[in-house]
Amino acid sequence: MAAHRKSAHRKPKQRPFTGPAARTAATLALAGAATATSAGGAGAAPAEPAPTAAQVRAKVDRLYHEAEVATEKYNGAKEKAAAATRTVDALADEAARRTDRLNTARHTLGSMATAQYRTGTLDPALQLALSSDPDSYLERAAHLDRAGDRQVGLLGSIRRQLSGIARVKARADRETEALAARQAELREHRTAIRAKLADARTLLATLTAEERAAYERSADAAHGGGPVRADRAGTGHAERAAPRSSVAAPNSRAGRAIAFAHGAIGKPYVWGATGPNAFDCSGLTQAAWRAAGVSLPRTTYTQINAGQRVSRSQLAPGDLVFFYSGISHVGLYIGGGQMIHAPRPGAPVRIAPIDQMPFAGATRVA
Secondary structure (H helix, E strand, O other): OHHHHHHHOOOOOOOOOOOHHHHHHHHHHHHHHHHHHHHHOHHHOOOOOOOOHHHHHHHHHHHHHHHHHHHHHHHHHHHHHHHHHHHHHHHHHHHHHHHHHHHHHHHHHHHHHHHHHHOOOOOHHHHHHOOOOHHHHHHOHHHHHHOOHHHHHHHHHHHHHHHHHHHHHHHHHHHHHHHHHHHHHHHHHHHHHHHHHHHHHHHHHOOOHHHHHHHHHHHHHHOOOOOEEEOOOOOOOEEEOOOOOOOOOOOHHHHHHHHHHHHHOOOOEOOOOEOOOOEOHHHHHHHHHHHOOOOOOOOHHHHOOOOEEEOHHHOOOOOEEEEOOOOOEEEEEEEOOEEEEOOEOOEOOEEEEHHHOOEEEEEEOO
């Protein structure tokens, strides 16, 4: 019996494969080995080839454009945040004024109460009005009819003022929440801009000095750059040695805007800047027309609606010209197919042909 159990647990002897079975086994083994080699060597696969200089330049251009889109969104959020701040401040001032008026009315009632106390005739309505719990007073305001005519007027005024202050404070709370949302949006766009510009700088650092110089030359050509010279005003800014347009401005305001833009040539592009020492694209056009006495909104996508739309064939000096489908870039037309604009980081304000970017529309301000 024991021998039987021992033999039952004994493993059967393996017979070697022969003939077709052996060939099948060998094929499977080789396939498995190939699969294992492929899987094990995945990490050792050759790295992706480094991008070419042309690919780097194309990606840098795209990052600069995306940064400009984010800049215009930042400008819009900043404008809305500033408006929300003014509203909150105005509501705080209004609440303070209303509180002063309320305190004056309560002081008058206090004087009445003092006089009545001296004569032993403190009115119940005054007791309610001078209560430390105004809500309780308002709930029990039905007792007002027990006061004299003057007291009724003062008590009614206090009630209205309390209600008004409550409304102002409620609106201030809502506007404060809106301001917080605008500030969060501002931070989001600021972060996006900085990240894209940092990525662009990192990519440019992968180029050789010769490749970077070639990129700058090609970018200058695309945006109308050329020789620069020192600013005669001694501000330290470089100014492109470009002649002024021979096309006359249609009116004095347009002429003043163009003169301002010419004076800004050579000043650096800085996102979010509106002058006087640096500009972004919409900051330059806003500042130019401000010098002419015209107030423009802050962003490209609001400036395009700030005047009369004109076609490309109808362009006149002083018109605002816009580019890209998202209306993310703007320049000031000066005639002859040229504009003055703030192109991008690293490229100062300059004269450029308007056909170097996808034209999106134009607006005549005045």
